[in-house]
Amino acid sequence: MKPSIPQGTRDFSPSEVRKRQYILQTIRTIFERYGYQPLETPSMENLTTLMGKYGEEGDRLIFKILNNGLHEKKDADKKNLNEEWQKLLEKPYSTPVVTERALRYDLTIPFARYVVMHQHELAFPFRRYQMQPVWRADRPQKGRYREFWQCDCDVVGSTSLINEAELLCIYQSAFHHLAVPQVTVKINSRKLLAGMAAIAGHESQMMDITIAIDKLDKIGWEGVTKELHNRGIDAEGITKIQNIISLSGTNDGILEQLAQLMQEHQCTIGLQGVEELKQTLQYYETLKSSDWSGTIAVDASLARGLNYYTGIIVEVTTAAVKMGSIGGGGRYDDLTGLFGLKGLSGVGISFGVDRIYDVIEELGLFPEALESGCKAMVVNFGGENETYALQVVQQLRNAGIATELYPDAVKFDKQMKYAHKRNIPFVLLLGDEERAQQLISIKDFRTGTQQKLPLAEVIQHLSNE
Amino acid sequence: MKPSIPQGTRDFSPSEVRKRQYILQTIRTIFERYGYQPLETPSMENLTTLMGKYGEEGDRLIFKILNNGLHEKKDADKKNLNEEWQKLLEKPYSTPVVTERALRYDLTIPFARYVVMHQHELAFPFRRYQMQPVWRADRPQKGRYREFWQCDCDVVGSTSLINEAELLCIYQSAFHHLAVPQVTVKINSRKLLAGMAAIAGHESQMMDITIAIDKLDKIGWEGVTKELHNRGIDAEGITKIQNIISLSGTNDGILEQLAQLMQEHQCTIGLQGVEELKQTLQYYETLKSSDWSGTIAVDASLARGLNYYTGIIVEVTTAAVKMGSIGGGGRYDDLTGLFGLKGLSGVGISFGVDRIYDVIEELGLFPEALESGCKAMVVNFGGENETYALQVVQQLRNAGIATELYPDAVKFDKQMKYAHKRNIPFVLLLGDEERAQQLISIKDFRTGTQQKLPLAEVIQHLSNE
Numbered sequence: 001m002k003p004s005i006p007q008g009t010r011d012f013s014p015s016e017v018r019k020r021q022y023i024l025q026t027i028r029t030i031f032e033r034y035g036y037q038p039l040e041t042p043s044m045e046n047l048t049t050l051m052g053k054y055g056e057e058g059d060r061l062i063f064k065i066l067n068n069g070l071h072e073k074k075d076a077d078k079k080n081l082n083e084e085w086q087k088l089l090e091k092p093y094s095t096p097v098v099t100e101r102a103l104r105y106d107l108t109i110p111f112a113r114y115v116v117m118h119q120h121e122l123a124f125p126f127r128r129y130q131m132q133p134v135w136r137a138d139r140p141q142k143g144r145y146r147e148f149w150q151c152d153c154d155v156v157g158s159t160s161l162i163n164e165a166e167l168l169c170i171y172q173s174a175f176h177h178l179a180v181p182q183v184t185v186k187i188n189s190r191k192l193l194a195g196m197a198a199i200a201g202h203e204s205q206m207m208d209i210t211i212a213i214d215k216l217d218k219i220g221w222e223g224v225t226k227e228l229h230n231r232g233i234d235a236e237g238i239t240k241i242q243n244i245i246s247l248s249g250t251n252d253g254i255l256e257q258l259a260q261l262m263q264e265h266q267c268t269i270g271l272q273g274v275e276e277l278k279q280t281l282q283y284y285e286t287l288k289s290s291d292w293s294g295t296i297a298v299d300a301s302l303a304r305g306l307n308y309y310t311g312i313i314v315e316v317t318t319a320a321v322k323m324g325s326i327g328g329g330g331r332y333d334d335l336t337g338l339f340g341l342k343g344l345s346g347v348g349i350s351f352g353v354d355r356i357y358d359v360i361e362e363l364g365l366f367p368e369a370l371e372s373g374c375k376a377m378v379v380n381f382g383g384e385n386e387t388y389a390l391q392v393v394q395q396l397r398n399a400g401i402a403t404e405l406y407p408d409a410v411k412f413d414k415q416m417k418y419a420h421k422r423n424i425p426f427v428l429l430l431g432d433e434e435r436a437q438q439l440i441s442i443k444d445f446r447t448g449t450q451q452k453l454p455l456a457e458v459i460q461h462l463s464n465e
Numbered sequence: 466m467k468p469s470i471p472q473g474t475r476d477f478s479p480s481e482v483r484k485r486q487y488i489l490q491t492i493r494t495i496f497e498r499y500g501y502q503p504l505e506t507p508s509m510e511n512l513t514t515l516m517g518k519y520g521e522e523g524d525r526l527i528f529k530i531l532n533n534g535l536h537e538k539k540d541a542d543k544k545n546l547n548e549e550w551q552k553l554l555e556k557p558y559s560t561p562v563v564t565e566r567a568l569r570y571d572l573t574i575p576f577a578r579y580v581v582m583h584q585h586e587l588a589f590p591f592r593r594y595q596m597q598p599v600w601r602a603d604r605p606q607k608g609r610y611r612e613f614w615q616c617d618c619d620v621v622g623s624t625s626l627i628n629e630a631e632l633l634c635i636y637q638s639a640f641h642h643l644a645v646p647q648v649t650v651k652i653n654s655r656k657l658l659a660g661m662a663a664i665a666g667h668e669s670q671m672m673d674i675t676i677a678i679d680k681l682d683k684i685g686w687e688g689v690t691k692e693l694h695n696r697g698i699d700a701e702g703i704t705k706i707q708n709i710i711s712l713s714g715t716n717d718g719i720l721e722q723l724a725q726l727m728q729e730h731q732c733t734i735g736l737q738g739v740e741e742l743k744q745t746l747q748y749y750e751t752l753k754s755s756d757w758s759g760t761i762a763v764d765a766s767l768a769r770g771l772n773y774y775t776g777i778i779v780e781v782t783t784a785a786v787k788m789g790s791i792g793g794g795g796r797y798d799d800l801t802g803l804f805g806l807k808g809l810s811g812v813g814i815s816f817g818v819d820r821i822y823d824v825i826e827e828l829g830l831f832p833e834a835l836e837s838g839c840k841a842m843v844v845n846f847g848g849e850n851e852t853y854a855l856q857v858v859q860q861l862r863n864a865g866i867a868t869e870l871y872p873d874a875v876k877f878d879k880q881m882k883y884a885h886k887r888n889i890p891f892v893l894l895l896g897d898e899e900r901a902q903q904l905i906s907i908k909d910f911r912t913g914t915q916q917k918l919p920l921a922e923v924i925q926h927l928s929n930e
Binding site: 002003004005006009010011012013014016017018021032033034035037038039040041042043044045046049060061063064065066068069070078081082085088089098099100101103113114116117118123124125127128133135137146147155158159160162163166169283286287289339340373374377386387390391394397398400401402403404405407408418421422 | 471600
């Protein structure tokens, strides 16, 4: 039997784990610095918590867990189980007896569920971040996995646009520290999209228009026109939409044109959208660091597919690598309403960890030290030299230097081959001569150079590396 | 609808996440220092990888995932699905069509599966650590969850007892850094248990004897006697077993008595067990730090339930809190043999993260800073003071100090109440006066004191805290 893992899942090798940890740790530090707090929710949620929250397609893609103890059911129950099974075959998402639990599909719904359950203990505004895997029974393909990580931060219980501006700063700071080049954070407002729908004469079809425009990158303007037409938008409306979403210029310039347009049509919601974007960008200007190479760009064509957004929306891309968006988010006015807590506005952003990994890997921007966690290997010459080696290796560790002693006194070549395969940069040799002199021969694998030093200097040398 | 989470699962609040991260990060740093490398395997494994590895009870407790796309099956398949369903009702662990995937039950089997799959790329000895959740459909009770974390480190491909000694050092170092008091690492060898079975005249029943003795802490000697009797051990044999497992004294003393006994009975495997324990402790003496308050204690009654151990076994307890073992492990000679790779010896230990958490929490030993991640909150007085506040808050963050600005210029009391509920130790006040003087009023919530300082001094004050 040849072992394997399920389609669409991955083992992460040591260097992959270290690189992923590097990304997550960089982002975590920034979240903490902005007062966001870590939350972890269970991998399993009650099926009723998840069903109906992600559309019919989403319901189908949720991984459901088989109830345990089926074999223990009494015969009377078996009839019931058989009935449930028949329902499952017809309609796999309404089967409370066969399956009552499911794997988390995203981090947003569990967050809303948590806030509602703990509303009386929490201090609002409640800022949380969450970095955990989610599972989707999607058809696996390049870059799409059935288990993947999400990394979200959200604040609920405040309508202040300072939150939006701080989230822009978090993006800025994270991509700056991760050294991802040519980053653009596109920004728009659902209120402008609503205004646009009104101007196009299809006020009630804001979501139809949004869903069509969201595909612009994938299917181009021709495809969007067709989709708008299919969704019942007339030719005149389509032209107006095109005029708006193709506005270009500086951020101020675009906002000026949008303000004029909304003014002409006396569109209150659209004007509100412009005002909110202006205010957000102004807060951002006060907060931002000057050393970031990326751009914040108002983009009237930015739509975002999710239907719970109601205010500012953002999406992050990099021009350095051919890749979809590497982050996104927005404001939602009633997420917790799904679980009975009305009127709690929130705003959040998400980092696409897997794609960010791919970008950094493709550009070769991961720090070299992540390749091998271990800095030095001590060769094992056996006997009394082994005892000397044990003492030395322990002192290196006590000084904070990750060090291995090869555990068996096997052939020198075999030990060197191991160190090489492990990508360990330094090898320490403690033979009879070194032991007699109380010195250590240190070989730098990358340069091939070798020198004999006392322990204190070896520690200093390795610490500085 | 009142939202809830599945029985036996937990939400981890911000302070709980931080405390758990503190434990995991402390252990991770030590693992890395000893050259152990991180590995992460998927939450889901193929059902065939897991089934039959944990005994019949284990098979039942594995959480199985329902195959998706059931509704898409053709009618011809439905008959098949119905047949599989009938099998499932009778025998829930042999149903490849209804369920082909399952949630990880421990970290050991996925590790063995990974090593076999990647045997040609890995450098042996391969040291890996893994910290991930596992799932078991056990009946939930106090301290027993259906989703819980395991934290393992193992090395495979070396029979050197230096590995055992280094793992003892890892335990020592971890519990020292976590400040868990009164720790004892009990140590024994399966080879001594085999020798004991031989001396008792029941050489082939080593596992029966081991399973019975493993319950000593729970059911006492009387219970163990009964169980040994039920498993067919005669009275004379039981007496001999009792004599051996109740040996006491210093480590050297116990080992001396054991050596003598094994010598008398010319028991080769038992003598080998004694020798290995002696050698391991000798290596440990060379490696150990002198500043640890815990004890390594040879204990001839230590058995460990798992049947794959073949050499040295260990178990960790603390006398400071009433609690079961907080760690354990041992050497196994043929774990990867399950997946077709024979003869790869390994040794590993595990940390019981949930119990260690409970111990540290009960003793009040978590660092205070973990309670609130955020060090300071800036009060929002609105208008131009808000702009000044935005500039200050950003400079604090740039200096590495986790700081929040209250996002809305609401009533002072409401803002202070928030800071208090969030356990934020410092509040910064930036009103008209402070802005005019370019100073900051800093209030220490714990002492109630307040002073007015320039930004640089505030940064220094908060950094030193």
